[in-house]
Amino acid sequence: MTTIRTGKHATKQQRAAFKYLGALDDSLASWVRSTGPIDAYEMPLPVNVSGPLEWFSFTIASRQLSRASAAAIYNRLVAQLGGSITAERVIATDEQSMRGVGLSYPKVRAIRGLAEHADDGLLELDRLAAMSDAEIQTELIALPGIGPSSAQMFMMRYLHRPDIFPANDVAVRAAVTALDGLDKRITPKAVERRSELWRPYRSYATSYLWGYIWELHHPSAG
Known part of the structure; x- marks a missing residue:
């Protein structure tokens, strides 16, 4: 699942999330800095929905x-x-x-x-x-x-809530496992605790993690 990079067109919230997550002393930070601001909420559906x-x-x-x-x-x-x-x-x-x-x-x-x-x-x-x-x-x-x-x-x-974290998501857990160099996939409870550092922008951290694991497995697509 690729992330939507917003670059110079980033909103105030997107820039704030990028700045905050990229400044942390954390394994995700370098990926955040290399990616730039993103749209954490974008995920086109194959159908039109209203409501x-x-x-x-x-x-x-x-x-x-x-x-x-x-x-x-x-x-x-x-x-x-x-x-x-x-x-x-x-x-x-x-x-x-x-x-x-x-x-x-x-x-x-x-x-x-x-x-x-x-x-x-x-x-x-x-x-x-x-x-x-x-x-x-x-x-x-x-x-x-x-x-x-x-x-x-x-x-x-x-709803575009900025601090949602799907701890059970397999891709999120795989990304954290890879970033942290763990021997086995991190558990939902452990990754939930791990995510506390990313508050109040855990939706953005999630999207960065999805982007990271996608690029890890599809390097030619980046």
Whole structure:
């Protein structure tokens, strides 16, 4: 997963994160300095999403599938629901019709359950904006079909929260393991502790780590 370098067009936050992380006495710092400011939130999806419910619907649809297959199913679902995925349209559509676009029963139930909660206002952006990262995480993982990783990616990629750290992410752990020269892959608990140094820009540290491990395995692509 490559990182989006912003260079001279960097925002104030991007420059601040670059300056802070690059100045640390830490194994990540030299990579940060060589990379420059980045966009920690950029991750183009193969589909168009409008709103949290559509974002999570694609996330649920894409599990254990290629991006191409997930995009095809998601687009068929959008068409089935009349051009957009809204709580009202999902609730009004029977399970068999949703199954017809290629979704499994568990995925249909997850999207329908999520729509019911969205209909109650739990995914309203104004409401989420007033909440802390921890509060959002707690609420999201209590919803059907949303685990910690999905909640963290939503906060980082959709809500643009600057201090999210996915400690269970395999690529993040592989990057830290390589940077620190460890004999075996660092554990989620250990990497969570390790990430404290990168506060309040752990979303940026995460993106730098993704970029580092990508370049490590795809040097000709850099």
